[in-house]
Amino acid sequence: MYVLAKLLKALHSDAGPWSLAFGIMFGMIFGLTPVLAFHNLIVLFFVLFFRVNLSTFLLSWGLFSLCALLIDPLMNDVGEALLIHQQLQAMWTSFYNTAIGRISQFYNTLIIGSLAVTLLLSPFVLFLSKVLVVKYRSYFMAWVEQWNIVQVLKGSRIYQAYQRFGG
Amino acid sequence: MSNIIRWPGLVGFVVFVGFISAILIVFLDTWIRLAAISTLETATGAEVNIESVSHTFSPFGVTLEDIQLTDPSNPTQNQVQADKVVAQIELGPLLLNKVIIEEMTVSGVAFSQTRASKGSVYRQPGSPLIKPELLDPKKLPSVDELLARADLKTTHAINEAKQAYQRHASELQTQYDSLPAKDKLKEYKDRISALTKTDYKDPVELIAAKKKFEVLREELIQEQQKIKSFKQSVSDAKNDLAPKLANLKAAPGQDYDQLKLLIAGDQGAIEDVTRMILGDKAALWSDYLLSAYKIVAPLIKGSTEQQTSRDSGRFITFADDTNLPDIWIKKADISLHWQQERIHSHWQNITHQHERIKQPTTFSINSSASALWQSLLVNGDFRLSQMGLSANQQWDLEGIKLSDISLLKDHKLTTKIDQALFGSIGKLSVENGTMNGSGDMNFSQLRMTATGQNNLTKVIAETLSQLNSLKIKTDISGSYAKPKVSFRSDLDKQLAAALVANLSGDQQTKLVELRGKLDDKIKAVLGEKNGQLSQWLDWQKLADGNLTGVEEMLSVQFNNALDEQKDKLKNKLKDKLKDKLFNQ
Numbered sequence: 001m002y003v004l005a006k007l008l009k010a011l012h013s014d015a016g017p018w019s020l021a022f023g024i025m026f027g028m029i030f031g032l033t034p035v036l037a038f039h040n041l042i043v044l045f046f047v048l049f050f051r052v053n054l055s056t057f058l059l060s061w062g063l064f065s066l067c068a069l070l071i072d073p074l075m076n077d078v079g080e081a082l083l084i085h086q087q088l089q090a091m092w093t094s095f096y097n098t099a100i101g102r103i104s105q106f107y108n109t110l111i112i113g114s115l116a117v118t119l120l121l122s123p124f125v126l127f128l129s130k131v132l133v134v135k136y137r138s139y140f141m142a143w144v145e146q147w148n149i150v151q152v153l154k155g156s157r158i159y160q161a162y163q164r165f166g167g
Numbered sequence: 168m169s170n171i172i173r174w175p176g177l178v179g180f181v182v183f184v185g186f187i188s189a190i191l192i193v194f195l196d197t198w199i200r201l202a203a204i205s206t207l208e209t210a211t212g213a214e215v216n217i218e219s220v221s222h223t224f225s226p227f228g229v230t231l232e233d234i235q236l237t238d239p240s241n242p243t244q245n246q247v248q249a250d251k252v253v254a255q256i257e258l259g260p261l262l263l264n265k266v267i268i269e270e271m272t273v274s275g276v277a278f279s280q281t282r283a284s285k286g287s288v289y290r291q292p293g294s295p296l297i298k299p300e301l302l303d304p305k306k307l308p309s310v311d312e313l314l315a316r317a318d319l320k321t322t323h324a325i326n327e328a329k330q331a332y333q334r335h336a337s338e339l340q341t342q343y344d345s346l347p348a349k350d351k352l353k354e355y356k357d358r359i360s361a362l363t364k365t366d367y368k369d370p371v372e373l374i375a376a377k378k379k380f381e382v383l384r385e386e387l388i389q390e391q392q393k394i395k396s397f398k399q400s401v402s403d404a405k406n407d408l409a410p411k412l413a414n415l416k417a418a419p420g421q422d423y424d425q426l427k428l429l430i431a432g433d434q435g436a437i438e439d440v441t442r443m444i445l446g447d448k449a450a451l452w453s454d455y456l457l458s459a460y461k462i463v464a465p466l467i468k469g470s471t472e473q474q475t476s477r478d479s480g481r482f483i484t485f486a487d488d489t490n491l492p493d494i495w496i497k498k499a500d501i502s503l504h505w506q507q508e509r510i511h512s513h514w515q516n517i518t519h520q521h522e523r524i525k526q527p528t529t530f531s532i533n534s535s536a537s538a539l540w541q542s543l544l545v546n547g548d549f550r551l552s553q554m555g556l557s558a559n560q561q562w563d564l565e566g567i568k569l570s571d572i573s574l575l576k577d578h579k580l581t582t583k584i585d586q587a588l589f590g591s592i593g594k595l596s597v598e599n600g601t602m603n604g605s606g607d608m609n610f611s612q613l614r615m616t617a618t619g620q621n622n623l624t625k626v627i628a629e630t631l632s633q634l635n636s637l638k639i640k641t642d643i644s645g646s647y648a649k650p651k652v653s654f655r656s657d658l659d660k661q662l663a664a665a666l667v668a669n670l671s672g673d674q675q676t677k678l679v680e681l682r683g684k685l686d687d688k689i690k691a692v693l694g695e696k697n698g699q700l701s702q703w704l705d706w707q708k709l710a711d712g713n714l715t716g717v718e719e720m721l722s723v724q725f726n727n728a729l730d731e732q733k734d735k736l737k738n739k740l741k742d743k744l745k746d747k748l749f750n751q
Contacts, residue, residue, distance in 0.1 A: 034480075044183070048176035076480055083483045096485040099262035110480025 006055035011136060012145070015053055021129035023053035025122050027060025032068045032075070033114040038104045056129075071117075072110065079113025196220045199229055211246065212290030213237035226269075228255040237286025238279070245282055250275025250504075254496075265491045271499040278503075311684075320425075321685055324418040325692045328411045332696055335404035335703075342397040343706055347390045352716055355390075358383055359720055373736055387721050394714040401707040408700055415693055419685035426681055492520035508537050512545075521550040541566030547595075555600030562606070564591045569610075580624040582631060585614040595643055602650055604643040611636050623666070630665045634658075 010020055026047050030040055047057055068075075083092060095101040106112045191198075200220040207215040218233030231252040238246035251274045257267040347355075362376055362383070496517035503510040512532045521527055527550040534543040547560030567589040575582040593606020613635050619628035638656060645651035 041184070045180050048180040048183075049173060050176075051171050051173050079480060080483075089485075093485045093488065097263070097488040099259075102263050105482075107483050107485065108480040109483065113480070 007059050010053050010055040011133065012141060016051075017130045017133040017137070019051050019053045020056045020133045021126050022050070023047070023056030024060040024129040025126045026052055027057045027062075028064045028121065028125055029115075029118045030057070030061045031064025031066075032071070032118045034111055037111050037115075039111075039115060068114070072114075075113040075117050076110050077113065078117055079109035079111070082112055082116060083107065083109060195222055200231075203231065207236060208289060211236050211239065212292065213239040213242065213246070213288045214286035216286075226255050227258045227261075228253065230254075235282065235286075237282065237288065239288045239290065239292045242286045242288050243282055245280050245286075246278070248275075248277050248280055249273050260489070260491055263489060263491070264493065265489065266494045267491060268494075268496040269498070271496050273499065273501040276501055276503045277505070319418075319422050319685075319688075321415075321418040321422050321688050324411065324415040325689060328408065328415050328692060328696050331404075331408045331411045332699055335400070335407065336699070339397070339400055339404060339703060339706070342393070342400055345393055346397055346710065347393070347713060347717070351390075352713065355383065355387060355717075355720060373733070384721065387717055391714065391717045391721065394710050394717065398707060398710050398714070401703050401710070404703055405700065405707075408696065412693065412696055412700065415689050415696075419682070419689055422685050423678075423682050490523050492518040492523045494518055495520075495524065506539060508539050510534050510543060519551050522552055536566075539568050540564070543567075549597070556597050557599065558595070558597040560595045560604075562591060562593055564589070566590060579620045580617065580627060582615060582617045582628075584610070585616055587611065587613045593641065600646050602643050602645055606641045606643075608639040608641060609636070610638075613637055626665050627662055630658075630662050 010023075026043050029043050033040065046052065047054070082088060092107070096107055101107075104111075106115075197220075199222065200217050203220070204215045204217055214237040216233070216235040217231050220232075221230045222228065233248075233250065234252060235245045235248045238244045252271065254271040255269045257265075257269060260267045358379075362379055365372075365376065494517075497515065499514040499517055501512045501514060503512065510532060511534065512530055514528065514530045516524055516526050516528050518524060518528065527548040529546075529548040531546040532543055533546075534540070536542060542563070542565045544563040545560070547558060549556060549558030549560075551557075569584055569587045569589050572584040573581075574584060587610045590609045590611070591606055593604060595602065595604030595606075597603070615631050615634055617628035617631040619625035637658060640655045642653045642655070643650055644653075
C-alpha cells in the first residue's frame, strides 16, 4: 500500500519522466543482480546522488527481485557462457588480476550473467519506462484520478501521512 | 545541474557507506577471530579456541592470543597451543585474496598440554596407533599347528629348490640326449683314420678327400658347439640350484630359531617389543620429526577450488598473473615451550605454492646448551609442487635429560624411564611425497623401572630393569600423510634369549619335536635334489671328456693328415717333374 501510494504520488507529481524512468532502470539492476555485490554500491551512489525517483526505484527493485527468482538459472548460464568464452579469456584474466576485479566478484557466474543481462536491457527499459510515464500522464492520469479506489487511497491515513512527511 | 544533483542524497550515501565501514571496523577483531577459528577447525577437525584478537592498521597486523587446537584423537589435550601469534600482513595483496605475511612471531608453542575442558571433535582422526596384542601368554599351540600356521622359510626354500631344478631339468635332458654318443665319436675317429691313412695317388683323389675332411670338420664343429652349449647350461643350472640347496639346508635352523619364540611366549609382542615398551611416546617422538610438514598440511587442504551451489552462482578461477602464492609467510620465528626451557626455530618462506616463489620453505633450530640438553640442531627444507612434497631434514640432538617418563601403563606390564640421557641423529628426505629416512635414538645412563604380572611380562620387566643403555634404529617410509615408522633394537634379541632361557620342561620337549619335524621336511627334497645335481655334474664330466676328444680330432689329426698327404703329393709331383725335365 505504501509503495503503491508512493508510485501514485510520483506519477501524479511534477517529477520528470526521466527521473521516474531512471528509478525503474536502476531498480531493475538492483533487483535482478545479487544485492551484496560491489556494483550495487555504485548503483546506490547514482540513485542517491542524482535525482532518481526513489519511489519507482524501490518499487522496481521489489518487482524485479521476484522476477530474479525465475530467471536466475538463465542468467547463471549467460554468466557461465561469458566467463568460459575463449575469446574473452585474456580480458577476464587481466581483470581477475586486479584488486577491483576481485572486489567486484565478476568471476561469479550469477553476478556477471545478471549484470550483463541488466546492462543490455537498461537502455530499452529506460526509454520504454519514459514513454510509458509520458503516455500515462497524457492519457490515463486524469481518468485514473476519478477512480474510487484512488480517491479512497488518497484519503487513507497512509497517503496523508506520506504527504505530510513530504515523501 | 542542480536539477539533476541531489546533495542530501550524497550525504545519505556517505552516511550509509560510513555506517557499513564503522560496523566492519568495530567488529573486525571478532570477524578475524571467527574466521581463524573456522579455518583452523576445518583443517584440524576439532575445537579451536582463540582468547582474543587485536589489529593495527599501520602497518596492518593481527595479534592472536592464547590459541588452543584440540587434539582430535585425545580431546582432553591440545594438539598444539601458543601464547601469542603476531603477524604483519601486506594490505595490497590482501585485496587479491593473497595473505602475504612479512613477519610472524609465534611464542609459547607447546604440544600435548592438558585442556581446561574437553574439546569438541568434529571429525574423527584416522585409526589410532595399533598396539600389538601383547603381554598375555597364550595356550601353547601344538608343533603341528605351529608348522601349519607359520610362514616357514623351509617351505619357501623347498619350493625354490624344486622350481630351480624344474627350470633347467628338461632343457639339460634334451641337450644331453643330443650330445654325440660313444659310438658316434668312434665313427668320427674311424672316418678320420680312413681319410688320413689312405695313400692318395693323384690330386683328384686328394681333392675329394679334402672335401670329405671339410664335411667331417663341419660335423665335428657342430658337435663341439653342442657340447660347449651343454656345458654352459650345466654350469648355469649348477649356479642356480647349488645356493638354493644351501638355503634349504639352513632353512630348518632359521625356522627353528623363529618358532621357538612362539613356544616361549607371544611372538608378536616380542617382535615389536621396542615399540611396545616405548608405547605411544615413540609415536609422539616420531610425530615431532614430521611436524614441519604437518604445519603445511592444512594449507594444502585449503587450496582446493571453492564451489558453491547453483543459486549463488559458481566462482570460476582464472590464471593468476601476480605470481604471488595464496599464503606466504616470508619470515617466522616460532618459540617452542618445553618444560622450563624455550626452543627457538626460524622459518622462511612458509607456503604451499613454492613454484611461485621459486624457493623452498626452510627451517632451523640451533639451540645451545641448557639445563635440559647439550645441543639441539635441526635444519631442513621442503617444497611442494605438482609432483608432491620434496623435503630434506637433518637432526642432531645431544644429551637431552629425561626423567620420570611413563612409557607403558598396562595392567600386565608397566614401564617407566626413571632417568636417561637421550640423543638422536638422523636424516629424512621426501621425494614426490614418499618418505625415506632413518635415525638412531640412543638412551644412555638409562634407569628403567618395569613391573610384570605374569610369567611373560615378568621376564620382560626383569630384562628391562637391567638395561643401562638402549639403542634404537628408526626407519621412516611411506607417504608423508601416512608415514610408517619402524623401530629396531637389540632389545628384541635380548628378550627372546631371556624367554628361551626360561622354558619349562613341556616347552623343551616341544622344541625337540619341532626341530625334528623341520629336519624331516627337507630330508627327502634335499636328498633328491642333491642326487639330481650330482647327475648334472657327472654329465658335465662326461661332456668334458667328449669335448677334449672332439677338439683333438679337430685341431691335430685333420691338419696333420692333410699336410702329410699334400707333402707326399707335392713330392711325387716334384719327382715326376724332375724325371720329365732331366731324363729327356
